[in-house]
Amino acid sequence: MSASAPASVKDASTPTPPLRRGAPARIRKLAAQGPLFTAAVLVLVLLVLLAVCAPLLAPYEPDAIDLKNSLAGTGPDHWLGTDQSGRDILSRMLYGARTGLLGPLAVVGVSTVLGIAMGVVAAWRGGWVDSLLSRSMDLLFAFPAMLLAILCVAVFGAGLTAPVIAMMIAYTPYVGRLVRSIARQEQTRPYIESYRVQGWSGWSICTRHLIPNITPTVLAQSAINFGYALMELAGLSYLGFGVQAPTADWGVMVSEGQNPLLKDVMLPALAPATAIVIAVVAFGIVGEGLADRVSKRER
Amino acid sequence: MFDKTTAGDTEARPATSGTDTAGRDVPLLDIAGLTLRLPDHAAARPILDGVDLRVDRGETVGLVGESGSGKSVACRTVLGLLPKGARAEGTVRVEGTDVLAMGAAGLRDVRRNKVAMVFQDPRASVNPMRRVGDFLTEGLRVRGVPKEQALARAQELLTEVGIRDPHGALRRFPHQFSGGMLQRVVIAAALSGDPALLLADEPTTALDVTTQAEVVGILRRLQHRHGTGMLFVTHDLELAAAICDRIYVMYAGRIVESQPVADLFARPRHPYTAALLASTPRLEADAAAPQPIPGRPVSLAEAPPGCAFAARCAFAIERCRSEAPALVSDGPAAVACLRADEGILQ
Amino acid sequence: MSTSTEPTPVALEVRGLCRTFGDHKAVDDVGFTLPPGGSLGIVGESGSGKTTTARMLVGLETPDAGSITVDGHERAHRPRTRAERLARAREIQMVFQDPYLSLDPRITVHDSIDEVLRLHAPEADRPGRAARLAELLDQVGLGTREAGALPRRLSGGQRQRVAIARALAASPRVLILDEAVAALDVSIQAQILDLLARIRREQGIGYLFVSHDLAVVRHITDDVVVLRNGRIVESGRTADVLSAPQHPYTRLLIDSVPGVGWDPERIAENRRALAAPEA
Numbered sequence: 001m002s003a004s005a006p007a008s009v010k011d012a013s014t015p016t017p018p019l020r021r022g023a024p025a026r027i028r029k030l031a032a033q034g035p036l037f038t039a040a041v042l043v044l045v046l047l048v049l050l051a052v053c054a055p056l057l058a059p060y061e062p063d064a065i066d067l068k069n070s071l072a073g074t075g076p077d078h079w080l081g082t083d084q085s086g087r088d089i090l091s092r093m094l095y096g097a098r099t100g101l102l103g104p105l106a107v108v109g110v111s112t113v114l115g116i117a118m119g120v121v122a123a124w125r126g127g128w129v130d131s132l133l134s135r136s137m138d139l140l141f142a143f144p145a146m147l148l149a150i151l152c153v154a155v156f157g158a159g160l161t162a163p164v165i166a167m168m169i170a171y172t173p174y175v176g177r178l179v180r181s182i183a184r185q186e187q188t189r190p191y192i193e194s195y196r197v198q199g200w201s202g203w204s205i206c207t208r209h210l211i212p213n214i215t216p217t218v219l220a221q222s223a224i225n226f227g228y229a230l231m232e233l234a235g236l237s238y239l240g241f242g243v244q245a246p247t248a249d250w251g252v253m254v255s256e257g258q259n260p261l262l263k264d265v266m267l268p269a270l271a272p273a274t275a276i277v278i279a280v281v282a283f284g285i286v287g288e289g290l291a292d293r294v295s296k297r298e299r
Numbered sequence: 300m301f302d303k304t305t306a307g308d309t310e311a312r313p314a315t316s317g318t319d320t321a322g323r324d325v326p327l328l329d330i331a332g333l334t335l336r337l338p339d340h341a342a343a344r345p346i347l348d349g350v351d352l353r354v355d356r357g358e359t360v361g362l363v364g365e366s367g368s369g370k371s372v373a374c375r376t377v378l379g380l381l382p383k384g385a386r387a388e389g390t391v392r393v394e395g396t397d398v399l400a401m402g403a404a405g406l407r408d409v410r411r412n413k414v415a416m417v418f419q420d421p422r423a424s425v426n427p428m429r430r431v432g433d434f435l436t437e438g439l440r441v442r443g444v445p446k447e448q449a450l451a452r453a454q455e456l457l458t459e460v461g462i463r464d465p466h467g468a469l470r471r472f473p474h475q476f477s478g479g480m481l482q483r484v485v486i487a488a489a490l491s492g493d494p495a496l497l498l499a500d501e502p503t504t505a506l507d508v509t510t511q512a513e514v515v516g517i518l519r520r521l522q523h524r525h526g527t528g529m530l531f532v533t534h535d536l537e538l539a540a541a542i543c544d545r546i547y548v549m550y551a552g553r554i555v556e557s558q559p560v561a562d563l564f565a566r567p568r569h570p571y572t573a574a575l576l577a578s579t580p581r582l583e584a585d586a587a588a589p590q591p592i593p594g595r596p597v598s599l600a601e602a603p604p605g606c607a608f609a610a611r612c613a614f615a616i617e618r619c620r621s622e623a624p625a626l627v628s629d630g631p632a633a634v635a636c637l638r639a640d641e642g643i644l645q
Numbered sequence: 646m647s648t649s650t651e652p653t654p655v656a657l658e659v660r661g662l663c664r665t666f667g668d669h670k671a672v673d674d675v676g677f678t679l680p681p682g683g684s685l686g687i688v689g690e691s692g693s694g695k696t697t698t699a700r701m702l703v704g705l706e707t708p709d710a711g712s713i714t715v716d717g718h719e720r721a722h723r724p725r726t727r728a729e730r731l732a733r734a735r736e737i738q739m740v741f742q743d744p745y746l747s748l749d750p751r752i753t754v755h756d757s758i759d760e761v762l763r764l765h766a767p768e769a770d771r772p773g774r775a776a777r778l779a780e781l782l783d784q785v786g787l788g789t790r791e792a793g794a795l796p797r798r799l800s801g802g803q804r805q806r807v808a809i810a811r812a813l814a815a816s817p818r819v820l821i822l823d824e825a826v827a828a829l830d831v832s833i834q835a836q837i838l839d840l841l842a843r844i845r846r847e848q849g850i851g852y853l854f855v856s857h858d859l860a861v862v863r864h865i866t867d868d869v870v871v872l873r874n875g876r877i878v879e880s881g882r883t884a885d886v887l888s889a890p891q892h893p894y895t896r897l898l899i900d901s902v903p904g905v906g907w908d909p910e911r912i913a914e915n916r917r918a919l920a921a922p923e924a
């Protein structure tokens with residue numbers, strides 16, 4: 001610092017690092033992850049936009065029955081045709097995206113928050129607290145999610161709520177275990193230990209330093225979980241345990257599309273099934289990409 | 300030793316210098332005019348800038364310099380491992396053939412049979428999930444050695460690097476070894492292919508002094524036994540002095556000085572070398588306190604037009620800041636300093 | 646410094662410290678004292694228990710036995726209240742070995758020092774803190790540009806300066822430096838050693854300098870203890886111990902430092918000879 005910088009040709013003396021990166025730089029960083037990742041992110045953004053704007057975009061009411069127009073093919077009136085009851089498939093798809101995303105959002109949101117809380121407490125406190133939390137997570141883990149969901153339906157009745165609650169319970173130990181293992185590693189890092197030496201309370205260290213630093217890894221996993229939750233919820237709806245007909249939902253739509261399939265009309269089942277696959281794959285790619293970024297940063 | 304008077308340019312040497320046809324006189328490793336550039340937006344100056352370096356058979360050559368000066372990059376280039384997006388100029392000849400011009404098959408042959416590398420952090424260079432036995436034998440197995448023989452050879456190697464109970468060691472996992480023991484395992488693996496050249500990239504930096512002495516002792520013993528040439532990268536001048544025949548000093552991607560070891564310590568010619576010597580803490584009772592070099596090393600984002608060390612140099616004059624000095628050789632020594640002949644360091 | 650009639654003042658006193666991991670005695674009956682503003686080196690090979698000792702002193706590890714007192718305050722049990730925790734922190738601070746891992750990657754240099762000031766001097770107002778922060782940064786030779794940067798933008802030497810400034814922010818009586826210069830280049834290492842010597846001169850803060858590099862220890866400490874397998878084998882004035890070592894293990898450590906007449910084979914032999922009788 002004492003020696004002045006040489007009269008250099010490039011910009012004056014030393015490079016001045018920006019304090020924090022702005023949003024445009026972040027977007028460029030994300031794009032650098034590769035075209036597949038970028039495409040997956042775009043797909044997800046589009047999906048969310050479509051779901052949010054469904055009432056504006058949908059040409060028909062999703063439940064508007066028009067029996068005269070049953071199983072109409074694609075055309076200018078119905079871009080994706082109609083189903084057995086003559087409902088516009090495009091409109092139902094758009095509205096279906098809302099329930100399709102809302103369910104997993106609740107599942108992933110709650111399981112991530114609970115999982116982080118349980119995992120961090122287990123890792124930080126150690127001892128009997130850790131044993132207790134770990135054992136209870138193991139117990140939940142051993143319970144098949146589907147079985148749990150069916151149990152919940154038996155208790156709460158069919159609908160979106162029961163499977164979502166079941167999934168929250170099923171996914172929490174999954175996140176909790178992951179968080180516990182990375183938090184245990186993270187808390188032995190000197191930067192966390194130096195906060196302890198400085199005299200901070202465990203609560204401030206965990207909330208202000210430990211959790212923010214492990215969050216990227218957890219979010220990467222949550223993105224992948226989102227895809228799984230979407231698929232499983234759709235599966236439950238398909239089986240009739242989840243969202244009930246006639247509500248527009250991809251799982252319900254696939255189920256209702258089975259009959260037309262027998263008459264060689266593909267779209268009523270194919271369109272929602274494709275949407276499910278695309279969403280699940282996109283979430284998977286984004287999750288993997290995020291995990292990749294985190295591990296690169298770790299180096 | 301140096302067949303050129305100035306070596307600052309980045310052009311490749313003529314392909315044949317007349318000696319390689321004989322086969323014998325070809326140096327083991329001959330790096331000439333090696334310049335490595337990252338894409339323009341990533342760096343303002345080349346990572347390596349006109350590096351000339353050679354290692355003969357059985358010789359130990361030191362490569363000394365500060366963090367970020369390009370020592371590891373130079374080593375990895377010998378194995379054909381360039382940083383992503385980097386463009387290379389110059390030649391890197393291993394036993395006469397240019398690594399930079401090789402295809403995938405040639406590189407594989409070089410890495411398997413001719414050149415081995417030992418890294419600084421033994422934990423980072425072994426797969427923690429695999430047993431030491433697998434780690435040691437995988438190199439042999441790809442060369443087609445049958446499993447039984449490979450295991451026997453691995454045991455032999457472990458004995459050679461001084462690991463007690465080599466048979467048991469094969470079944471253990473890396474985390475069951477201390478850093479020093481694991482570095483021995485890594486050295487054993489590096490020597491399993493009987494390489495002609497060993498690149499040792501700060502192999503003892505992560506170890507304590509007594510373990511360092513043991514590991515260096517092992518390296519030297521094996522090197523003598525097998526006639527291996529060694530490029531020993533370190534930032535510890537005292538260590539380099541203790542084991543090397545010749546030393547290259549690197550600063551900001553350039554070789555600034557090279558001399559046989561005794562001369563380098565007795566009469567450093569480059570102010571950077573002298574400053575480095577003065578900043579090394581010494582154990583002797585009457586030694587002066589280490590003298591810090593002011594400032595900090597040049598980052599890749601800076602490209603001072605003159606001598607890269609000028610900003611930190613006590614002897615820098617106006618000319619040093621505008622004119623880049625070329626590496627000028629003088630017998631077995633070479634130095635890149637405009638004021639080298641003025642006797643500034645006496 | 647002290648007159649012969651009164652006892653020598655003591656900043657840090659450690660007695661009979663023990664710590665066992667499983668059936669391995671990592672630290673075994675370690676004791677030493679550090680006068681105010683003194684500098685004590687703890688040397689020994691890898692695994693000799695240096696870090697474990699340091700961690701017990703700052704409370705990151707609980708001793709099985711022994712006492713640690715700073716200015717007469719015992720600190721063996723865990724702090725119970727917030728006030729106690731903060732008082733502890735003002736007694737001993739620590740700088741860790743790896744500058745790349747000892748700072749929160751998400752927090753700027755400015756904030757990481759400022760939060761310590763906020764924690765330990767909550768009564769200070771904003772301008773007061775800013776002044777203290779500027780003083781600390783100046784002390785370790787960091788400019789405003791570095792202050793605004795995230796750790797990943799800084800070199801190892803700069804990060805270590807930040808870690809030192811942050812430790813000093815709590816105004817501790819004793820600063821433990823666990824291999825604090827080992828990861829740095831010699832030229833930067835010399836800068837940090839210089840800096841540490843100046844801070845000690847100016848502030849009278851005591852150092853506990855943990856290292857296996859005897860050459861560094863010689864320049865930064867007054868006294869030294871030599872640890873081996875968790876036990877102290879030799880202690881005394883640094884200059885005396887290094888010029889006339891009494892224990893063969895100290896001799897071995899000194900011989901191991903590369904330099905003229907360095908003979909790795911002989912060192913390895915001596916090391917084995919030293920290990921043999923106990924096995």
Ligand SMILES: Nc1ncnc2c1ncn2[C@@H]1O[C@H](COP(=O)(O)OP(=O)(O)OP(=O)(O)O)[C@@H](O)[C@H]1O
Binds near residue numbers: 370371381
């Ligand atoms: N793969 C890469 N891509 C871009 N830049 C790189 C890459 N590898 C190294 N560099 C840069 O090249 C320069 C030289 O790095 P190198 O690792 O060779 O230094 P070094 O002399 O080995 O330092 P150290 O003593 O810390 O190991 C550094 O500025 C580094 O940031």
Ligand SMILES: Nc1ncnc2c1ncn2[C@@H]1O[C@H](COP(=O)(O)OP(=O)(O)OP(=O)(O)O)[C@@H](O)[C@H]1O
Binds near residue numbers: 671689
């Ligand atoms: N948390 C732990 N659990 C089990 N064993 C431990 C633990 N921490 C340290 N040890 C052991 O205690 C001994 C002393 O370790 P310590 O880290 O104090 O050594 P050190 O002198 O600091 O060595 P180094 O120079 O390598 O840092 C070692 O044998 C180590 O394996």
Ligand SMILES: [Mg+2]
Binds near residue numbers: 370372500
């Ligand atoms: Mg390197």
Ligand SMILES: [Mg+2]
Binds near residue numbers: 695696697
């Ligand atoms: Mg240690």
